[in-house]
Amino acid sequence: MSDTEVAELEAGGGALVPAAAGAVEVHEGHAHPEPRQYVLIAVVLVIITAIEVAVSYIDRETLGPNLIIVMLLVMAAIKFVLVVSWYMHLKTDLAILRRFFMVGLIGAPVLYFVIVLALNALVNDYNTPPGP
């Protein structure tokens, strides 16, 4: 940092203190996307949502219920990744933030499978469909 920058900061009332005491040194980072790119992502999100809704109306006998569910989940995952990567800037931000988020993101489905396994193990008739 040049003497001029230090003088300007001190003139503005800023105190230069070590990082551990709270000062923040800011370096050049990754630039955010342009507004045009944000709009483009929004268009893609809307198109995927429209396809999702259309797929949900397809007769289940035509494609099979499992294929419809898989298609819907894949499209939701694409939308999820697009928002997180572009709007929440995880694509360009520091890797540590991705790791932080991944902990919760992986933890949620793990939680689901742990509960399902626990129910299978602890509840005798868990897999028996409820009758009339």
Added chain:
Amino acid sequence: MTAAVVPAGDAHVQPAGAHGHAATNTGISHVKLAMWAFLSSECMFFGAFISTYLIYRGRDRVVLEEAGLLPDKIFDIPFTSSTSFILLMSSLTMVLALAAIQRNDMRQLRIWLAATALFGLTFISAQVYEFTNFYREGLRLSTGLFGPTFYVMTGLHGAHVTVGIFWLLQLYYRSLQGKLGPEHSEAVEIAGLYWHFVDIVWIVIFTVIYLVPYS
């Protein structure tokens, strides 16, 4: 590499248009890191409710059939798709608000913040309307397993949206008072992270509850 130092005690201050790497142990501001940690915990929070819904899904089919309240029958997909579209668009306006403050365009910032809050308000109004309709049709909080899991999950999501609206309005007010400048872009970014998270949770809820066939 160029570097600039900002005053102590204003750790959320960041240069316009860039992800500053703060001189902290992690290389990122504590506020932002805390928000990501919070969002990570929120993944688990909503994950628990979505898991509960999936585990109970279909196990009260008889009760719902007898009451004529099968989700496939009572859901109004075109209506909910419209509200999902509105929430998606609110994510766009939110990120445009961030872009505006980063280029010091305070007028655009206020327009996009107001638009985001308005979209959020529309979404909440639509949810209240939907809940009212379901209640009139007989779907109560105590109806089978679907009633509680549906109302609690979507209601908690709605509560998060409501908190987000107040947060946006607070930023709007600060901007009007001239207390929100480009040096505070991280304050808008943090609010944006929360808002986008609310959006991605809805992406999952909309697909899992509304679009995936129940029966």
